[in-house]
Amino acid sequence: MKRKDFIKQVSFATFLLADGSILPAFAEELLAKKASLRFIVASDGHFGQPNTDYKAYFENLVKHINLQHRQQYVDFCVINGDIIHDDVNFLSTAKSYFDDLIIPYFVTQGNHDRATPEEWERVWGVPTNYDYVYGNNAFLFGTTSNTEGKYLPPDIEWFKKKLEEHKKKKNVFIFIHITPVKWTDNAVDSPEFQSLLKQYKNVRAIFNGHDHDQEGIKTQDGIPYMFDAHFGGNWGTAYRGFRIVELQKNNTILTYIMNPDTKINEAVL
Numbered sequence: 001m002k003r004k005d006f007i008k009q010v011s012f013a014t015f016l017l018a019d020g021s022i023l024p025a026f027a028e029e030l031l032a033k034k035a036s037l038r039f040i041v042a043s044d045g046h047f048g049q050p051n052t053d054y055k056a057y058f059e060n061l062v063k064h065i066n067l068q069h070r071q072q073y074v075d076f077c078v079i080n081g082d083i084i085h086d087d088v089n090f091l092s093t094a095k096s097y098f099d100d101l102i103i104p105y106f107v108t109q110g111n112h113d114r115a116t117p118e119e120w121e122r123v124w125g126v127p128t129n130y131d132y133v134y135g136n137n138a139f140l141f142g143t144t145s146n147t148e149g150k151y152l153p154p155d156i157e158w159f160k161k162k163l164e165e166h167k168k169k170k171n172v173f174i175f176i177h178i179t180p181v182k183w184t185d186n187a188v189d190s191p192e193f194q195s196l197l198k199q200y201k202n203v204r205a206i207f208n209g210h211d212h213d214q215e216g217i218k219t220q221d222g223i224p225y226m227f228d229a230h231f232g233g234n235w236g237t238a239y240r241g242f243r244i245v246e247l248q249k250n251n252t253i254l255t256y257i258m259n260p261d262t263k264i265n266e267a268v269l
């Protein structure tokens, strides 16, 4: 058989699976390329902020995340802080919108989420600092504020303990609302946190909200810090969107913003 004919035949070949079903070769190729993990990060909904259409922002986010999941499997999503706007009574109403998500979700506390640790845990069922293990990946979710809405660095002792506990994991992803590097006016510079991260080569990315006008990726000590614009609130990028992150089979990260209908700012890390 000539090489050309052989290639043609292979590309139209089928594979007989163990259960007797047949998988076309191209489908097998697609499966091989599929991301091993896909998640969404969205920040700054500011539920209850006066003069904003906050109910519509929450409905739109949930609609778009569910749509993404139907188009391409999404393992979970993270709402990275400033879920509500100051009044703690909004917290359970905001949660009722997220409960319409058809995928699991995680939350972090931002400076407008003015809840005590007890109030936070009562609504979400998790503390203000917590971790989640998914396969060989660890996800660390940390608070950067308190009941008064103070801008704070992450809890160094908690992160030290968790980074040590997960040092054998292939990848660690960290979610904190306020940027711990002084790139923006509203960041909280934390050299201690930065030098802690440097010691753990499996830290693959930090995700930040807070700066609604930031939609890109900044790098410190070789670690990417990813922003995701905002999905609510009264200022920031012209669109209200979110970030999608795909961990590929070869462990590279493919990430992009949905604005929320179009894919923008694609990057491979």
Ligand SMILES: Nc1ncnc2c1ncn2[C@@H]1O[C@@H]2COP(=O)(O)O[C@H]2[C@H]1O
Residues within 6 Å of the ligand: 111, 112, 186, 210, 211, 212, 234, 235, 236
């Ligand atoms: N264009 C802007 N409009 C409103 N707030 C802004 C703007 N640019 C920066 N900020 C600040 O960014 C901060 C982000 O956190 P806060 O919502 O607590 O408060 C916000 C403002 O102080």
